[in-house]
Amino acid sequence: MLYPINVQIQDRNVVVIGGGKVAQRKVFGLLEAGAKVKVVSPEITSDLLRLSETGEISWRPEPYGKENLEGALLIIAATNDRETNLAVKRDAAPYQLVNLADDPDESDFQVPSVMKRGKLTVAVSTSGASPVLAKKICTQLEEMYDEQYESYLDFLASSRKEIKASVKDELVKRKLLTTIADESFLKESFREERFARLLEETISEEGR
Ligand SMILES: C[C@@]1(CC(=O)O)c2cc3[nH]c(cc4nc(cc5[nH]c(cc(n2)[C@H]1CCC(=O)O)[C@@](C)(CC(=O)O)[C@@H]5CCC(=O)O)C(CC(=O)O)=C4CCC(=O)O)c(CCC(=O)O)c3CC(=O)O
Numbered sequence: 001m002l003y004p005i006n007v008q009i010q011d012r013n014v015v016v017i018g019g020g021k022v023a024q025r026k027v028f029g030l031l032e033a034g035a036k037v038k039v040v041s042p043e044i045t046s047d048l049l050r051l052s053e054t055g056e057i058s059w060r061p062e063p064y065g066k067e068n069l070e071g072a073l074l075i076i077a078a079t080n081d082r083e084t085n086l087a088v089k090r091d092a093a094p095y096q097l098v099n100l101a102d103d104p105d106e107s108d109f110q111v112p113s114v115m116k117r118g119k120l121t122v123a124v125s126t127s128g129a130s131p132v133l134a135k136k137i138c139t140q141l142e143e144m145y146d147e148q149y150e151s152y153l154d155f156l157a158s159s160r161k162e163i164k165a166s167v168k169d170e171l172v173k174r175k176l177l178t179t180i181a182d183e184s185f186l187k188e189s190f191r192e193e194r195f196a197r198l199l200e201e202t203i204s205e206e207g208r
């Protein structure tokens, strides 16, 4: 079974071996999350070339060698050469996580399909059974969780901070946190005001 985590990779080193379509898709996702990406491949796509020219990625125009893995937190082997991909897995240190684009079973991690709405991230995995289905489910989720969730999550984040800072009783705190996650707050046009009133009432009741 796979253990899902959301990794903070801002400014962390990630090495991508291979520079084709699959490598490119992985690189785009990694850059979005702020990773420092190095691509190792004799040839790369025109989009990757552009990224290397602007300095958004570094490119080593050479075939894979073991030394390329040094200092990487995550490694993606996305060449079209199975032997090379397997060599990457073999050469990696035990503390490095390797993704093999052509071998779910040998991979230490798999890249899910992702749907984002501001602070909301939904990652869908089919454990390699059907990446197409994973993508389709994300598209359905995008309709279910539309644009209004972006500001709603910002509201929830700031309200939750206020609740944690000002309400002492654990039960009351839990009740408030559950209340603001109710759909009525999603739809409410004046939710900040409604929340402020609710918090004020709760605090004054607690003080009694
Ligand atoms: C195991 C995994 C490893 C990994 O890459 O991490 C893996 C493995 C393989 N994919 C293959 C094929 C395709 N992959 C896609 C698309 C995506 N693949 C992604 C992830 C994953 N793919 C991981 C499991 C995720 C899961 O299932 O939960 C996504 C979600 C994320 C991403 O890649 O960023 C991204 C959707 C992006 C989005 O959401 O937009 C498409 C469709 C398309 O390109 O549109 C096809 C063609 C159709 C088909 O073959 O089904 C093949 C066969 C290669 C061959 O036959 O040569 C293998 C190898 C094998 O199965 O052995």
Ligand SMILES: NC(=O)C1=CN([C@@H]2O[C@H](COP(=O)(O)OP(=O)(O)OC[C@H]3O[C@@H](n4cnc5c(N)ncnc54)[C@H](O)[C@@H]3O)[C@@H](O)[C@H]2O)C=CC1
Pocket: 017, 018, 019, 020, 021, 022, 023, 040, 041, 042, 043, 044, 045, 062, 063, 064, 078, 079, 080, 081, 084, 100, 101, 102, 131
């Ligand atoms: N995980 C996924 O989402 C998917 C995985 N695949 C698999 O991913 C692999 C790559 O697919 P594409 O990107 O479409 O292939 P591609 O043919 O577009 O690109 C292959 C890249 O690998 C590079 N390469 C080849 N040998 C190398 C070496 N020794 N060292 C460094 N780089 C080397 C080439 O220069 C090229 O840039 C294939 O094995 C395919 O089966 C395919 C589709 C989706």
